[in-house]
Amino acid sequence: MFLQRNNFSGLIPNELGNLKSLTDLVVSNNQLSGSIPLSLANLSNLQLLYLDVNKLSGPIPTGLGNLKSLTDLDISNNKLRGSIPPEFANSTRLRRLDLSSNHLVGEIPKKFGKMKSMLSLYLSNNQLSGNIPLELGSFHELLVLDLSTNRLNGSIPRSIGQWAQINYLNLSNNKLSGKIPSEIGKLVNLEKLDLSQNLFTQEIPSEVQTLQTLQKLNLSHNMLSGSIPNAFTNLHGGIDIDLSYNELTGPVPLSPNLLNASVQGNPGLCGNVTGVKLCTSQIMKKKNDPFRQKLILVIMLPLIGVVLLGLLTYGLIAYRQQRKKSPHKPLEEESGDYFHITSFDGKVVYDDILKATNGFNEAYCIGTGGYGIVYKAKLQPDNVVAVKKLHSSSDDVDHSGFLNEVRALTNIRHRNIVKLYGYCSHAHNSILIYEYLENGSLGSILKNDVLAKELDWLTRVNIVKGVANGLAYMHHDCSPPIVHRDISISNILLDSDYEARISDFGTSKLLKLDSSNWTAVAGTYGYIAPELAYTMVANEKCDVYSFGVVALEVVMGKHPGELITSLPTLSDDHHLVLANVGDSRIPPPSSQVEKEVMSVLRVSRACLNYNPLERPTMHQVSNLLMKA
Secondary structure (H helix, E strand, O other): OEOOOOOOEEEOOHHHHHOOOOOEEEOOOOEEEEOOOHHHHHOOOOOEEEOOOOEEEEOOOHHHHHOOOOOEEEOOOOEEEEEOOHHHHHOOOOOEEEOOOOEEEEOOOHHHHHOOOOOEEEOOOOEEEEOOOHHHHHOOOOOEEEOOOOEEEEOOOHHHHHOOOOOEEEOOOOEEEEEOOHHHHHOOOOOEEEOOOOEEEOOOOHHHHHOOOOOEEEOOOOOOEEOOOHHHHHOOOOOEEEOOOOEEEEEOOOOHHHHOOEOOOOOEEEOOOOOOEOOOOHHHHHHOOHHHHHHHHHHHHHHHHHHHHHHHHHHHHHHHHHHHHOOOOOOOEEOOOEEEEOOOOHHHHHHHHHHHOOOOOHHHEEEEOOOEEEEEEEEEOOEEEEEEEEOOOHHHEOOOOOHHHHHHHHOOOOOOEOOEEEEEEEOOOEEEEEEOOOOOEHHHHHOOHHHHOOOOHHHHHHHHHHHHHHHHHHHHOOOOOOOOOOOOHHHEEEOOOOOEEEOOOOHHHHEOOOOOOHHHOOOOOOOOOHHHHOOOOOOHHHHHHHHHHHHHHHHHOOOOOHHHHHHHHOOOOOOOOHHHHOOOOOOOOOHHHHHHHHHHHHHHHHHOOOOHHHOOOHHHHHHHHHHO
16 A cells, blocks of 8 residues: 555554555655554554654554564654664564654664664664664674664674674764774775764774775764874775864875865864864974075075076967967956857857857757757757757856866766767856767657667667766766766767767756755656655765666656556565566567666666665666676
């Protein structure tokens, strides 16, 4: 029974407890109030129970622990009070338990250690107290643990070393103390570790160097002391590190990982990084010797004079030659009429585009999107470009603030990303200039019964792989990472060989989009991650969800629609049958290609996980598809 997102109000009917054969009950994201009916404990066949994002109050019924078939329970984001029933330990098949964002008090039951199948446990944003039970170490298959924003105290149990599969651990905003255990180094699959806003002391364990999959490390706002271990130099590049507001001392190790790390609020630190003072060394003391300073001045001043005179002469000569060669203005300029970052003179480009599109006549329109209208412009016989005229006026574009951003985007080179040639803004129009791709959008082809037949199964698999590779590059190889925010079949273009290219990337960065309500401007209905309905914060995992929709749509030949809603009800060993969901407009694939198509289905299902923390990264998706 799936009744989510219907704006239902009132109480949950007691009569639901009479539906003894019910296996799934989902009433998330409504306005339901009152207590959770005790009668739900009678649903002995219930496997999935989602009551999250409502206004439910009162205690959690202990009878829910008697549901032996239950695998997924989510009653987060309500107003539930009281303690966590230890009876949950009787639900030994429970894999996912989310009690976060309520008003729960008391300790985490030690009996929870009996739930050997636990994959994800969310207890954040409550008022839980006491220690983290040693017994949780028995969660050998645990992937996600979030105990943040509670009142937990004591130290981190050494039994955490048994969580060999965990990839997300958040214990932030508690009252945990003592030393961070060295067993943290055994969590070799960890991607995000947040221990911030606690009372941890002593040194940072050097064992962090074994966390080679780590993407984010936050140890800020503690009382950690000693030096930053050189082990940080052994971590992979691109990791987000926050060590701010501790009591760390000594020089910051010379490592690319620490150049952009947050280290402010540590008065004893020094180094050539933002937020700390420069280190004083013996070399500096020698340089301060009066005799040495005079000797250096005697030697260097004449040399500096000669060098400056030479540079001045060379500059004057070069300037005169340049004036003779080019009467035009510099390539990058901002005036009352034109602002541009292209490889051409801005006025010439803009005038040529106006002429090529007959003043942006709709006859030259080849597509529309959330950001603007796209036109085909033939500037020269062999120079065809795609021009996107942004919906916003030039007043909405932050010229000075995003000049460097545009330049960075024009420098991006990847075979699965549409090349951005430049950006030009006139007093009346702002335009982006892209490379033109012959076959248009993936959406236009899939929606055409004749053209869709050109996309055989192997071509479709390669399209999905291409999109995955492009997003993986944007998320993991660009600094800072680029979040697309509007992945859909309309923003996937195909070249003459039907190879996928992601378009519209970075467009939102050129506009003054309010991050708190960007979905009003960006994002396509049917592709937007569900958490955006209440978080309104876009990140990489939102792109992952959108990719999952696109991948499934490529296989089905149409938008997945209701199939996405039913995915949480399917058990892990339930496979989507290609004969049932595959596009019937093309012949069935060969046995070898079918294996690759099935891999796409499995990956898309993982990407469409309702919980963003349980979705894979695009790097993982790309690797899985390449190995298929």
